[in-house]
Amino acid sequence: xxxxxxxxxxxxxxxxxxxxxxxxxxxxxxxxxxxxxxxxxxxxxxxxxxxxxxxxxxxxxxxxxxxxxxxxxxxxxxxxxxxxxxxxxxxxxxxxxxxxxxxxxxxxxxxxxxxxxxxxxxxxxxxxxxxxxxxxxxxxxxxxxxxxxxxxxxxxxxxxxxxxxxxxxxxxxxxxxxxxxxxxxxxxxxxxxxxxxxxxxxxxxxxxxxxxxxxxxxx
Amino acid sequence: xxxxxxxxxxxxxxxxxxxxxxxxxxxxxxxxxxxxxxxxxxxxxxxxxxxxxxxxxxxxxxxxxxxxxxxxxxxxxxxxxxxxxxxxxxxxxxxxxxxxxxxxxxxxxxxxxxxxxxxxxxxxxxxxxxxxxxxxxxxxxxxxxxxxxxxxxxx
Numbered sequence: 001x002x003x004x005x006x007x008x009x010x011x012x013x014x015x016x017x018x019x020x021x022x023x024x025x026x027x028x029x030x031x032x033x034x035x036x037x038x039x040x041x042x043x044x045x046x047x048x049x050x051x052x053x054x055x056x057x058x059x060x061x062x063x064x065x066x067x068x069x070x071x072x073x074x075x076x077x078x079x080x081x082x083x084x085x086x087x088x089x090x091x092x093x094x095x096x097x098x099x100x101x102x103x104x105x106x107x108x109x110x111x112x113x114x115x116x117x118x119x120x121x122x123x124x125x126x127x128x129x130x131x132x133x134x135x136x137x138x139x140x141x142x143x144x145x146x147x148x149x150x151x152x153x154x155x156x157x158x159x160x161x162x163x164x165x166x167x168x169x170x171x172x173x174x175x176x177x178x179x180x181x182x183x184x185x186x187x188x189x190x191x192x193x194x195x196x197x198x199x200x201x202x203x204x205x206x207x208x209x210x211x212x213x214x215x216x217x218x219x
Numbered sequence: 220x221x222x223x224x225x226x227x228x229x230x231x232x233x234x235x236x237x238x239x240x241x242x243x244x245x246x247x248x249x250x251x252x253x254x255x256x257x258x259x260x261x262x263x264x265x266x267x268x269x270x271x272x273x274x275x276x277x278x279x280x281x282x283x284x285x286x287x288x289x290x291x292x293x294x295x296x297x298x299x300x301x302x303x304x305x306x307x308x309x310x311x312x313x314x315x316x317x318x319x320x321x322x323x324x325x326x327x328x329x330x331x332x333x334x335x336x337x338x339x340x341x342x343x344x345x346x347x348x349x350x351x352x353x354x355x356x357x358x359x360x361x362x363x364x365x366x367x368x369x370x371x372x373x374x
Contacts, residue, residue: 091290092290093289093290180268180269180270180286180287181269181270181271182270182286185313204292204297204299205290208292208294208296209292209294209296209297210296210297211296211297212296212297212298215297217302217308217311218297218298218301218302219297219298219301219302219305219307219308219332219333
């Protein structure tokens with residue numbers, strides 16, 4: 001009703017046909033008009049119940065979709081991940097080891113806490129951009145960007161006190177009597193005193209190293 | 220002519236001998252597996268990880284690595300060994316510093332840091348595994364040899 005009134009009112013000055021932009025605006029105004037008014041058909045109970053059910057369905061679908069993007073199959077569905085970082089991971093102890101427990105991509109690269117996970121997922125929109133424009137679409141381009149990508153991950157782990165490491169490797173459960181003498185010494189001097197965090201020493205443990213010149217602790 | 224005949228005879232003899240040898244069962248380092256088959260691979264044992272320095276068998280021997288170096292990357296991008304054994308890292312790591320001989324290039328000029336020709340550590344330094352050697356080693360180091368001399372004998 002409002003829509004026709006608006007467009008008809010401006011017809012003499014705008015020409016015979018309304019532009020698509022004007023038509024969209026008119027439609028939006030009509031929807032807004034309906035939304036502002038009270039329900040004339042459904043009872044409050046139905047509306048509340050329908051909203052509740054719809055909410056559950058939305059939340060379930062949202063989290064299911066979110067978790068689908070949190071799988072190794074999803075990560076390695078892009079050749080950038082499959083051919084570079086995933087291949088490199090396969091040779092390390094985080095993929096193959098004596099106990100058969102292994103880390104998957106999101107175990108280290110996506111925070112487990114929900115709020116932080118959402119923040120990381122929003123940041124990952126940059127990665128969608130990179131995928132579309134082929135920022136690391138070849139091995140050469142990937143190697144060129146490796147330092148930048150590694151610095152991002154080191155900074156994230158440094159800032160959250162290596163939280164993703166500690167999700168599995170808790171210093172409470174770490175029995176240093178079962179560690180090698182070098183590990184005992186290093187963990188007692190630097191980890192338990194909180195002088196350093198995991199990523200300060202354990203760089204390049206799951207993927208190959210970038211150019212380490214001028215990285216603290218490296219030559 | 221005579222030499223040629225002799226060479227031919229030798230070749231025939233060698234050929235006969237080797238064909239006889241192939242027919243035999245070998246019991247050498249490779250075990251009793253026939254030559255045209257592949258025997259079972261020896262077990263892979265874990266790296267020694269005591270961190271206790273092993274003495275050198277002779278003064279010029281590159282020291283062996285008394286700890287595990289599994290997953291240590293030594294490449295154009297970085298050197299995990301040097302992140303403990305480099306001169307500037309030894310306060311924190313308390314690891315032995317790489318020898319100053321490693322700072323010299325092949326013209327004997329001393330550089331500020333490790334010379335490129337000494338960069339790839341495992342070309343000389345290797346970790347140790349607990350294995351039973353297939354051939355007994357009767358190497359005796361010089362100190363042991365000298366103590367076998369009669370007491371009071373000249374060194």
